[in-house]
Amino acid sequence: xxxxxxxHHCYVPGPMVKVWLQDEIMVNVLVECLALPGKLTxxxxxxxxxxxxxxxxxxxxxxxxxxxxxxxxxxADVVVASLFRSRAKLPKAVGTMFFYAVxxxxxxxxxxxxxxxxxxMAVYVEVDMGNSCLDVIGVKGGGLLSSGxxxxxxxxxxxxxxxxxxxxxxxxxxxxxxxxxxxxxxxxLEFLEKHANARSVRNWDTHExxxxxxxxxxxxxxxxxxxxxxxxxxxxxAPERRKLEELYATLKTKQPL
Numbered sequence: 001x002x003x004x005x006x007x008h009h010c011y012v013p014g015p016m017v018k019v020w021l022q023d024e025i026m027v028n029v030l031v032e033c034l035a036l037p038g039k040l041t042x043x044x045x046x047x048x049x050x051x052x053x054x055x056x057x058x059x060x061x062x063x064x065x066x067x068x069x070x071x072x073x074x075x076a077d078v079v080v081a082s083l084f085r086s087r088a089k090l091p092k093a094v095g096t097m098f099f100y101a102v103x104x105x106x107x108x109x110x111x112x113x114x115x116x117x118x119x120x121m122a123v124y125v126e127v128d129m130g131n132s133c134l135d136v137i138g139v140k141g142g143g144l145l146s147s148g149x150x151x152x153x154x155x156x157x158x159x160x161x162x163x164x165x166x167x168x169x170x171x172x173x174x175x176x177x178x179x180x181x182x183x184x185x186x187x188x189l190e191f192l193e194k195h196a197n198a199r200s201v202r203n204w205d206t207h208e209x210x211x212x213x214x215x216x217x218x219x220x221x222x223x224x225x226x227x228x229x230x231x232x233x234x235x236x237x238a239p240e241r242r243k244l245e246e247l248y249a250t251l252k253t254k255q256p257l
Contacts, residue, residue, distance in 0.1 A: 003056055008231060009076035010084070010192065010206055011185035011222055016098060017076050025090070026083060027051050033086040034058055034078075055079075069196070069203055077206045081196075084189045100224045101186035105135075105157045108223040112136050112153050112182045113257055115221065115228035121151065122256040129247065132171035135182070139251070150239065150247070152176040153221055156183050159190040169218050175243045178234045181213060182221040 009017055020026040028044050031051055036043055036058050043051065059078045062070040070078050087095060095101040102108060109125070113136060116123045121138030134152040142148020152172055156165040169179050188209055196204045205211075210232045213220055219234030239247070 003059070003075040003079065008222070009074065010080035011188045011231070012080045012099065013224065014076065017079055020079065020083065020098065021052050021055075022048070024048060027055070029086050029089050030055050030079065030082060032089070033082050034062075071203050073204050073206060077204070081189070081192070081204055081206075085193060095186060099186040099189060100184045102157050102184055102223075105155050105161075108155045108157060108182055108184065109136065111223045111226055111228040112155060112221060114226070115230075116151060116153070117257075119151075121149075124251060124254050124256055127152075127247070127254070128250055129172040129175045129243070132168045134168065134172050134176075134179075137176065150176040150178075152179040153182045154179070155223075156181060157187055159187060159194065162187075162191060166212075166216065166218075170216055173217065173237065174240045175247045176239060177236055178219060179217075180219040180221040180230070180234060182223055182228065184223050188220075188222070 003017075003021070007014055027048060028051075031043050031054070034055065036054055038054075043054065046054070056075070059070070059075045062068040063073050063075060063078065065071060073081075083090065084099065087099075113123050113125075116136065116138030119138065119140065121140045123136060123138050125136050127134050127137050135155040136153040138149075138151045138153075140149045142150070152169075152175070154165045154169050154172075156162060165181060169181065173179055191209045192204065192206065195201060195208045210220060213232060217235030217237065219230060220232035222229045222231050
């Protein structure tokens, strides 16, 4: 059975995964980290198409095996997660090129701003809300009597900042209609890797991050270079009147981008 490459897989676009399976270095790392049956040195010398076929067969076996840490996963997710876990064996540029890693949180700002502007929104950055702050918000229509549509985005690029980001979104939720966590595939994969490595967890769960966000009614905005995509919709809510008044008072002191 061929690996289905439609859509996103562990937050990496399917076309990117297809490129990986055409790259000799990436395929050889998969052969090693998935512990394909047979003599490893011999398998690595096989033609590329033969190795990819062996990888497909082995992954399809693993996802159907209850004792496997990949049980129930989608085959393409296994490809992405395996390469991410073995990233130390890959060229350093892979993190940036294939997992869209960034050095600084601010490196994700332009994509988030562009995503809001494409929806015809006025965009503001570093907006205070009560005792907290959101990195970006977009406002379209509305006013004190009607919120129109207000979308907040909290950007994070470091796993250690995730809890703080979750707390910020929880505090700011009453000011906006929708709120998103904006992050790269690299950070999302770090979250999934940490969860999968927890002592009480048996299997890789591709949806763990989205489940966590859903608990707070938050969406997920995936930042891939200059692009941003909503891959998990947030709960739509009505802002509290007092907080709406407070927000519009704050926006009067700021200039939209």
